Amino acid sequence: MNFKLKDIGPQLLTVIAVVLVFGFFTYNAQVNMENRGIDFGYGFLSQESSFDVQFSLIEYDGSHSYFRAYLVGLLNTILVSVIGIFIATILGVIVGIARLSPNYLINKFAAFYVEFFRNIPLLLQIFFWYFAALRALPLPQDAEAMFGIAFLTIKGLYVPAFIWQNFNIFFYSIVAAIIAIIVIRYQAKKLQETEGRQTPVLLISIGLILILPLISFLIGGVRLSFEVPVLKQLATTSFIYEGGVSLPPELIALALSLSLYTATFIAECVRAGIQGIGKGQKEAAASIGLTPNQVLKLVVMPQALRIIIPPTTNQYLNLTKNSSLAAAIAYPDLVLVFAGTALMQTGKAIEIVSITMFTYLSLSIVISLFMNWYNNKIAIQEK
């Protein structure tokens, strides 16, 4: 091969510039850390952390390692992001469609919601939900029971815990139902393509997902009981609920504010997607006798999704990154636990911040890889 200088010259210069810049920062950090007697290394990750965390999905206390504390923070970040993405997507799609509704009230209400929530800084919204809304919640001893079993108090939401017997049989019954539904859908599609007959797939699916688990209860020996939280007195005016599952108010406030905020952007993506489909498409679909629901499901949405998915991916990434504002309201996410407490206790600023940055980068890349895969899947297949 014969390279010409003008071809590789700019590339070579870029590589040299990148190496020099990184080299300078590394060298600078090294020299200054040495001057100040700071050691560099990741050995601290295996040391005992000796601090506790309020809320953890895995077993953790101060006798575990810093690495375990990192996992606790990471899982809490993932938890709040997943909850946030789930609620934001559902809410966003509903509001996005509502904004196109011919009903004046629904339309204007959706528009008001979008304009209101997307134009207030997220941190303020988090403070509002946590400090303002939290203050309005009752103390545990004054809380009214919701449906007689759950309690929303200033110290958190207490819900009954499920106590299963033979849970695995119940689980298998659901797996079996899902497999059956996939097979039936496949058959129904084939049936329509070859013979033009339609099968009520939705009805059959709902039936399956209800009946199979029900059978597991009747003859499979599956039993479900609830452990309802009970009030416990700690001191004259200090109470908590014991038993059941408690969701900390920090998680609720953060998930709520993240979803309400991000849903406004997703709603706009959805609206843009639907409006991006030519009017002629809908008219043509209607003229061959499709019902309005079928028009939306079979003609508009498959095309609109191609417009909706890429900007929505950005919103998912934003939500995940915005979850780092958790530190302001004591939700123990990655930033609070690892880049906060662990950084302070060890003083390993460069190491911990680099790990944290790399973690957020990886999370974002995983989300966008998944969304790109989904986008490719629904893209128009050239045949």
Place this chain on the structure above:
Amino acid sequence: MFKYLKQLTSLVAMVAVLFTFTTETMAAKKSKTLKNTQKKGFVRCGVSQGLPGFSNADAAGNWTGIDVDVCRAVAAAVLGDANKVKFTPLSAKERFTALTSGEIDILSRNTTWTLSRDADIGLTFVGVNFYDGQGFMVRKSSGITSTSQFKDGISACTNIGTTTELNMRDFFNSKGIKYEPVAFEKADEVVAAYDAGRCDTYTTDKSGLAAQRTKMSNPDEHIVLPETVSKEPLGPVVRQGDSVWEDIVRWSLNTMIEAEEYGITSANADMMKTSDNPAIKRLVGAEGEMGAAFGLDNEWNLRIIKQVGNYGESYKRNIADTGILPDRGPNELWTKGGILYVPPSR
């Protein structure tokens, strides 16, 4: 190309050697931090984001507190004017990075002196300006009067990035009590959450509890429990590696404490120049060459006492008269039953 490489290397090596040589000789004469401070014309001081009595800004942006006075003392000593200080409010989490990265030159922010902080992370503690201990605050209405009444399930609000978080675990573990730690980044948010009823108890250094109590919506509804669960010697911190600067900060603090011991105040400091006691004369720059070793003039300590006052004046002005902790407790001079004891200026 390669034939120049050798020459280039030797040139770089020569420049490097020359550079090292010059910086070393200058550092021997004068502290780099001191030189920079005098060039800038102000002392860069890291303080808290608002802790009454220790470091707190009023509506006009004037900082007061005993931690603030340490920085003012250094400014009086090295720049001749106690007001030439630039204060940087820092959260507990940011404070050490700000100091090690060179953003500030003194960290005077109710910081506990511990082995790992002193040895590990490039810091040097210069002394203690407040002997403190961790305590607990509860609502009076709870009926709790002692930590022995704490029960499983208690929720405790505190700050992240502090020794408090570690002591809290030690304390509850040793008592075998299960607790829920709720840790915030900023002190104001801890107070707001505790005040709203999110937590049953609020734990931090006792001085901090006393100071934060004044910020509650109704201070009289809260009490600080009598037990002290840890030793928290609070003091100013400097970067490791500049021993002259370290000495200046240490002896600025020591001067304030020793001045109280000898009864030298901001009002009588000038008159003390003619005292019969040589120890007093040394403290007001009338005898000996007490500033030369730091690269300062001889009246550096007189300026501290005249402009900032002695430790007792600073304590009275910031902590006693503001009603935070009228009783000096261990922060009384050793001659009066406390544990404040500093090496002599001689």
